[in-house]
Structures are given as structure tokens and as C-alpha cells.
Amino acid sequence: MSLLALRSSLSPPFLSNHFKKFSFNSSLLHRPIHRTTIARACSAKMSTESSSNSQLTHTINLPRQLGQPVQVIAAPGVSEIDFRNAIESSLLKQWLKNIQTETGLLANGDMLLTQVLVQGVDMFGKHVGFLKFKADIIDKETGKKVPGIVFARGPAVAVLILLDSEGETYAVLTEQVRVPVGRLILELPAGMLDDDSGDFLGTAVREVEEETGINLRVEDMIDLTALLDPLTGCRAFPSPGGCDEEISLFLYRGSVRKEIITELQGKQTGLRDHGELIKVHVVPYHNLWRITADAKALMAIALYEMAKRDGLVPPHKN
Numbered sequence: 296m297s298l299l300a301l302r303s304s305l306s307p308p309f310l311s312n313h314f315k316k317f318s319f320n321s322s323l324l325h326r327p328i329h330r331t332t333i334a335r336a337c338s339a340k341m342s343t344e345s346s347s348n349s350q351l352t353h354t355i356n357l358p359r360q361l362g363q364p365v366q367v368i369a370a371p372g373v374s375e376i377d378f379r380n381a382i383e384s385s386l387l388k389q390w391l392k393n394i395q396t397e398t399g400l401l402a403n404g405d406m407l408l409t410q411v412l413v414q415g416v417d418m419f420g421k422h423v424g425f426l427k428f429k430a431d432i433i434d435k436e437t438g439k440k441v442p443g444i445v446f447a448r449g450p451a452v453a454v455l456i457l458l459d460s461e462g463e464t465y466a467v468l469t470e471q472v473r474v475p476v477g478r479l480i481l482e483l484p485a486g487m488l489d490d491d492s493g494d495f496l497g498t499a500v501r502e503v504e505e506e507t508g509i510n511l512r513v514e515d516m517i518d519l520t521a522l523l524d525p526l527t528g529c530r531a532f533p534s535p536g537g538c539d540e541e542i543s544l545f546l547y548r549g550s551v552r553k554e555i556i557t558e559l560q561g562k563q564t565g566l567r568d569h570g571e572l573i574k575v576h577v578v579p580y581h582n583l584w585r586i587t588a589d590a591k592a593l594m595a596i597a598l599y600e601m602a603k604r605d606g607l608v609p610p611h612k613n
Contacts (some may be wrong), residue, residue, distance in 0.1 A: 341366065341582050351378045359401040360408065370414045377416040384423035386447040387411075390539055398526060400432060406441070407433045424448070424487075446538045450530070452499040453485035453542055455519070455595040456509065457580055459550045459611065464580040467559065468587060469506050482578060482589035485542075495543040503547075507575050508564055517546040519598040522607055533590045544595045548611040 351369035381387060394400045401408065408430060415427035430443035456467040473480045486502035488495065496518070500511050520543050523529050530541035555595040557576050565571030578586060584596050586589065602608040 322459070325506075351375055353378075353382050355391070357395060357401070357408065359395040359399075363407060363409075365408050365411060367411045367413065368565070370412055373413055373416065377418075378413055380418065380423050381413045381426055381428070382417050382424060384416075386423055386426045386449050386539070387428075389449065390445065390447060393539070398528075401436055405435055407432060407435060417441060419489075422489075422584055442536075444537060448538065448540050449488060450493075450495065451485060451487045451542050452495050452502060452545065453483040453591040453595065454499050454503050454511075454516070454545045455483060455599060456503065456507070456511075457546070457548045457590070458577075459548070460555065460556050465577045466580045466583045466592075467507055467509070467558055468578060468583075468589075468592070469564075469574055471565075471571070480589060481587045481592075482533040483591045483595060485591055495534050498546045499543070505586050506564055506571075506573050507559065508562060509559075515547055515549070517608065519544045519546050519595060519602060522598065522602050531591075531594050542591060542594075544591065544598060546595070546599055546608070 310608050311406045313342060338585065351373070353367040355365045355367060357363075367382060369375075373381075396402065400406050404523040412429040412431075413426070414429060415425075416423055417425040426445075426447040427557060428445050428447070430445060432441050432443050433439070434441055458465045458467065469484055470479055470481055484503045484506040486498060486505075488498050496513055496516060499516065500513055502511050518529075520531055521529050523531075528541065529543075532541055534540065559575050562575040563573070564575060565573030583592060587593070599608065603610075
């Protein structure tokens with residue numbers, strides 16, 4: 296049996312996401328960018344060197360706070376092209392939508408967004424991959440700002456792959472270089488959404504093939520995060536104190552011969568011309584929770600085990 300022939304007879308349950316999105320007119324973002332003059336009195340905070348430095352600004356009107364426009368400002372060092380890319384990016388647009396949903400920060404009128412300071416933009420080809428900004432959100436009752444530093448990277452997916460072989464269930468992990476933590480990390484196959492299509496399932500299948508060489512069928516995938524209460528948004532937030540990343544966690548279960556497990560173990564994969572240096576690891580599932588510090592894996596284990604307990608995921612059949 297080849298890797299391209301892995302199959303599961305498990306059919307996904309009814310997992311539709313009923314989370315209600317707030318409709319936001321993105322045309323409100325397409326307003327002209329202006330250069331304004333910063334006086335010496337304000338120059339200390341903005342690190343300006345003279346009394347008349349040019350600064351990029353942009354105004355946004357939000358449906359949730361009509362008559363109270365939001366000023367978007369470029370921090371020193373942010374170029375005009377990067378500033379424009381930030382304003383037009385799906386990352387900023389999605390964040391503005393999020394704060395205006397039924398559970399968003401602006402939903403009940405207790406808070407007010409006054410300013411967004413764009414501090415950094417990282418381009419992935421022609422689209423914004425990472426966006427760093429600071430949002431001034433005021434609690435109306437106290438008049439104080441709430442912590443508002445944001446590292447925006449957008450939605451992502453991860454897949455818990457469980458393979459049964461000769462009475463043992465194995466989990467498939469990838470070993471990757473993770474520079475931010477300065478370590479090699481064992482983690483679930485995962486990836487960011489590369490475009491604005493919102494194709495979480497398609498992205499999950501594609502990332503698994505790129506990182507492990509396993510070709511999964513879309514119809515065999517189960518969205519574990521779709522089992523969450525709709526008020527959660529049916530996504531997992533691994534670090535909401537500083538990052539907007541929301542993850543969809545999927546499950547795949549299949550049965551393979553033992554030689555397939557052997558072939559996967561230690562396999563070198565990834566888009567190496569893009570700097571992806573990935574090695575595949577196959578570990579017994581019952582040990583998975585102890586051998587990885589990957590938050591995606593630990594969240595997926597918890598969701599899977601609780602879903603099994605409550606009968607939301609039927610038993611796997613070979």
C-alpha cells in the first residue's frame with residue numbers, strides 16, 4: 296500500500312460552523328493616504344528629528360462606532376508602500392471585522408478604537424504575511440487604554456494524523472527548525488492560509504502532503520474545532536494575548552501496513568528551496584502528549600479525546 300493510497304472509512308459527522316460573522320464593508324478602507332506634519336511638541340513620542348517631519352496617515356470609519364473615525368498611522372521607518380500594503384491587507388481587515396462581531400470588543404459600546412499604529416510589515420511574495428501594529432482601545436468606563444500590541448499572522452490549520460498498524464495507533468509529527476524559540480520542535484503538520492479564500496480544509500490537505508508526503512482525501516477529514524461552541528468562533532487561539540492567529544484543527548484516521556510506518560520514519564520533506572527543513576517522525580499515539588510541547592498537538596489531543604468521550608466522533612473502523 297503506497298502513501299498515496301491511505302484511506303479511512305470514517306465519515307465526518309455534521310460539523311457545520313454556525314458562528315455568525317459581522318458584515319463589514321471593506322471599501323471603507325480604501326480611502327486616500329495622507330501625509331501630515333508632526334509638530335515639535337509631539338516629536339518625542341514619534342521620535343522625529345525636526346518640527347516638520349512627514350507622517351503617513353489614513354482614516355477609517357467603522358460601522359460599530361459611526362462618527363468616531365479611526366486614525367491609522369505609520370510608525371517611523373514604515374515606508375509608504377508597506378503602509379499601503381498594511382491598510383489593504385486581509386490581516387488588518389479581518390482584525391477590524393473581529394472587533395465588530397457579536398462577541399467583539401466594540402459589540403456592546405463599552406470600548407472605543409481611536410488609533411492604529413502600523414509598526415512593521417513582512418511580505419510573503421505579493422501579500423502581507425506578518426503585520427505588527429499597536430491599537431489604542433479605550434475602556435469608556437475608566438478612560439484607560441487596554442493592552443493593544445498585536446502580531447497579526449492570520450488563520451492557520453493543523454492535522455492530527457492517526458494511523459493504525461498491527462494493533463498500534465501512531466501519530467505523524469514533523470520536526471522543524473523554529474527560530475523564534477531557538478529550538479527544533481516536534482509538531483503536527485500545519486500551515487498558514489496563503490490567500491483570502493478561507494479554504495481551511497484544502498490548506499490542511501495540501502500542508503500534509505508538503506510536509507509528510509501523505510495525500511489525504513478531503514472527505515476523510517474531520518474538523519475538530521467545528522465541535523466547539525459557536526460563540527467561540529470554532530477556532531483555537533494559541534496566544535490571544537499578543538497574536539491574532541486562529542487555528543482549525545483537523546483529524547484524519549487511517550490504517551496502513553507496518554512498512555508504511557517504517558517508510559515515513561525519518562523521511563526528509565518540506566519545500567526545501569523555501570527553507571523548510573522537515574523530518575517526519577511517527578510515534579505511538581498514547582505517548583504523544585508527553586513527547587511534544589507543540590500547543591497544536593496538545594489542543595488536538597484534548598479535542599479528540601473529549602469528542603470521543605461525548606460520542607461526537609465515531610470509533611475508527613479499519
